[in-house]
Structure formats: structure tokens, C-alpha cells
Amino acid sequence: MAKASDPGIPRFYLYGDSGADVERDFLHVEAILTRSGPHGWRIQPHAHPDHAQIFLIHKGGGTVQFEDHSAEIPLPAVMVLPAGSVHQFAFQPGTDGYVVTAALGWLNAVTASDPSLREVLAQPAVLPLRDSGLHVPTVIDTFDWLLREFVWSAPGRRIAIMALYLRLLVILLRLRITTQTEDLPAAPDRDQNLLVRYRGLVEEHFRHQRAPGFYADQLAVTSARLNAACKARAGRTASDLVHDRLMLEAKRLLLYTDHGIARIGNMIGFDDPAYFSRFFAARAGCSPASWRKTQKA
Known part of the structure; x- marks a missing residue:
């Protein structure tokens, strides 16, 4: 698989969308089927130079390829894709869940008081939720509420989003401790x-x-x-x-x-x-x- 420095690898804020956005220094949340369905459930190799992503897959499944490593996606699972990593997906039709895309500048700001939370996004990983010791409905509920706050223009929206995102990072921190799944290999870049x-x-x-x-x-x-x-x-x-x-x-x-x-x-x-x-x-x-x-x- 090509590296991110390959000029043929597309670089996106969101897959398939190269347009600028005044909120691209913040965060974006959407259902996986929103973007994957229209692309035939196959997301071609691409990278996000300035954004890190967290995925929740709770329906369907498929495979993820990061650089030269491929992994099956268990159900349910949380995935981490660091900024700049070249990746692609082959989802099963009907796969659903969420993808949360966070700008590095905003991520650094919200984790300033605890750098260990930022570090959970430093390496790619596929983290199964089953037998992890975490309460799976609570994990899914966190993603649900993050999407709701993202699409609402209610008072306190940004504070609520920040609180829920920090909760996701804590979930990742605990998953990395409790799961036996190894991180996907990340070559020095x-x-x-x-x-x-x-x-x-x-x-x-x-x-x-x-x-x-x-x-x-x-x-x-x-x-x-x-x-x-x-x-x-x-x-x-x-x-x-x-x-x-x-x-x-x-x-x-x-x-x-x-x-x-x-x-x-x-x-x-x-x-x-x-x-x-x-x-x-x-x-x-x-x-x-x-x-x-x-x-x-």
C-alpha cells in the first residue's frame, strides 16, 4: 500500500470532501453509513493530515488496512486512526456506527491538562469491546450523544462536545489497558x-x-x-x-x-x-x- 507521502494519495478533511470549513479546526461527527454507503462500502486509500479519527463499529464489519497491515473489524469495536496515516476500508454492506474526526489543534487544547489522553490517538488500533470489561451500551451511548450535540445548535454545544470527546478518550485509554489486541504497526514517519x-x-x-x-x-x-x-x-x-x-x-x-x-x-x-x-x-x-x-x- 502506498505511503502518505505518495502524491497520488488523496488528503481530505473528510473522505471525498476537500472543501474548506470554518469549523475544520474543531470536530466532526457522522454515522458511518452516511459516507460509506454512497461509496459502495469501500473507502479508497487516503489520509487526513491534520485530523485524528475514532470509529465505533457496532453493525456489519469488514476490514481496515493501515499502510501495509490489514485487520478484521470485530463487533463491536472501536478503532483509532492517527493523523497522517494512510488507510482504507472494505465494509460489509449495511455496516454502521460512528466516525469522530478531531482537529489536532483542538485535540491538543482539550487534552492539555492530561497528555496521556492525547497519546491514545498516537498509534492506529482496532480495539474489540467484547470482554473488555467496559459497559458496551455506555460506550455506544457516548457516541450517540456526541452526534446529537454535534448536530444541535443548543446552548453550551461546544462544552458538551468537549466533555463527551474527553469521555471517549478515557474509554480508549481504558480499552488499551484492558484489551489484549496489539496496535497496528506504525512505521516511523x-x-x-x-x-x-x-x-x-x-x-x-x-x-x-x-x-x-x-x-x-x-x-x-x-x-x-x-x-x-x-x-x-x-x-x-x-x-x-x-x-x-x-x-x-x-x-x-x-x-x-x-x-x-x-x-x-x-x-x-x-x-x-x-x-x-x-x-x-x-x-x-x-x-x-x-x-x-x-x-x-
């Missing part, structure tokens, strides 16, 4: 490791540092090496990823606050409002004011 570290630094400094050289120095690599890793694993240059993060933050502020355009530009490091507007328009195809008006129409 220096490009992905460098990309993850780079994104962590970008998250800290994107408002004030845009030059790839600054980040390369912090990571003790050359700018060329950093750029090569970003292209191999994210399909974008190092500069593109900083600009993408600036655009995402600008869109969030335009959509979720009433701040003026000049203030928003200043909040993300643009001292010149005109330059901020040109930067935004070159990437969004319209001015910040026009984008805000269209989104809120």
Missing part, C-alpha cells in the same frame, strides 16, 4: 512528526511570526527540510500552512464576533488594514467585509 511539531509552533506564533525560517530555527531543521515535510504530508508549503491558519482565524473572527475589519486584522498581526484586506481577498476571492456579509446573509 519523520515527515509527519516534523509536520505535527511545526503545526504546534504555528498555533503558538502565527499571529506574529509568518516566516518559515523562524519555525525552521525553532525545529532545528533547514527551511528546505521543513518545506519538504509540509509538501509531503500536507500537500502545502510551510508558508501556505501559516497563511491557512491566519485565514482560518480571520474567518472565525469575522463570523463569530462583531469586531471591525481593522481590529480583526490587528488581532492576527496585520498593522495595516489595507494589507490585511488584500491578503484576505487574494485567498478568499472577496474582501473581509464581503465575506462576512455573505456568511451572515
Whole structure:
């Protein structure tokens, strides 16, 4: 099976959907049949450079292939797919359950107080629930409620989602301790490791540092090496990823606050409002004011 650095491997936020989303720095939840059914129950090799996934399979079954390793999916089971891993599925028709896709930046933020919860998503795994000692209906109920909170626009939505997601991570932590199933083998991936570290630094400094050289120095690599890793694993240059993060933050502020355009530009490091507007328009195809008006129409 091809590696994620292969230029022929598609990279998606969600399988088959390459479009941008102002909430792609957050989390997405959907039923497996929603995406797998229309694709004939076969999901072709692909990767999610910036997102980790948790699956619950409680009906049907099939096989999952991660890089060069294939595994049967027992029922019921929870699966872990780390960011950047190339994977594919061959589901039995009618297979159902849930898939939860979380952005690495958001994942790092919600697990800041307990890094062990983040580490449960570091290696791919197929974890059977049967005879695990966990109460299976409770596990399924957690996924049920996470989907409900995701699709509702009720007060406290994000806090509820965060609480339920943390509960899933605790479930994974306990499953990894109680199950005898080994993790799927994960070959060392220096490009992905460098990309993850780079994104962590970008998250800290994107408002004030845009030059790839600054980040390369912090990571003790050359700018060329950093750029090569970003292209191999994210399909974008190092500069593109900083600009993408600036655009995402600008869109969030335009959509979720009433701040003026000049203030928003200043909040993300643009001292010149005109330059901020040109930067935004070159990437969004319209001015910040026009984008805000269209989104809120």
C-alpha cells in the first residue's frame, strides 16, 4: 500500500470532501453509513493530515488496512486512526456506527491538562469491546450523544462536545489497558512528526511570526527540510500552512464576533488594514467585509 507521502494519495478533511470549513479546526461527527454507503462500502486509500479519527463499529464489519497491515473489524469495536496515516476500508454492506474526526489543534487544547489522553490517538488500533470489561451500551451511548450535540445548535454545544470527546478518550485509554489486541504497526514517519511539531509552533506564533525560517530555527531543521515535510504530508508549503491558519482565524473572527475589519486584522498581526484586506481577498476571492456579509446573509 502506498505511503502518505505518495502524491497520488488523496488528503481530505473528510473522505471525498476537500472543501474548506470554518469549523475544520474543531470536530466532526457522522454515522458511518452516511459516507460509506454512497461509496459502495469501500473507502479508497487516503489520509487526513491534520485530523485524528475514532470509529465505533457496532453493525456489519469488514476490514481496515493501515499502510501495509490489514485487520478484521470485530463487533463491536472501536478503532483509532492517527493523523497522517494512510488507510482504507472494505465494509460489509449495511455496516454502521460512528466516525469522530478531531482537529489536532483542538485535540491538543482539550487534552492539555492530561497528555496521556492525547497519546491514545498516537498509534492506529482496532480495539474489540467484547470482554473488555467496559459497559458496551455506555460506550455506544457516548457516541450517540456526541452526534446529537454535534448536530444541535443548543446552548453550551461546544462544552458538551468537549466533555463527551474527553469521555471517549478515557474509554480508549481504558480499552488499551484492558484489551489484549496489539496496535497496528506504525512505521516511523519523520515527515509527519516534523509536520505535527511545526503545526504546534504555528498555533503558538502565527499571529506574529509568518516566516518559515523562524519555525525552521525553532525545529532545528533547514527551511528546505521543513518545506519538504509540509509538501509531503500536507500537500502545502510551510508558508501556505501559516497563511491557512491566519485565514482560518480571520474567518472565525469575522463570523463569530462583531469586531471591525481593522481590529480583526490587528488581532492576527496585520498593522495595516489595507494589507490585511488584500491578503484576505487574494485567498478568499472577496474582501473581509464581503465575506462576512455573505456568511451572515
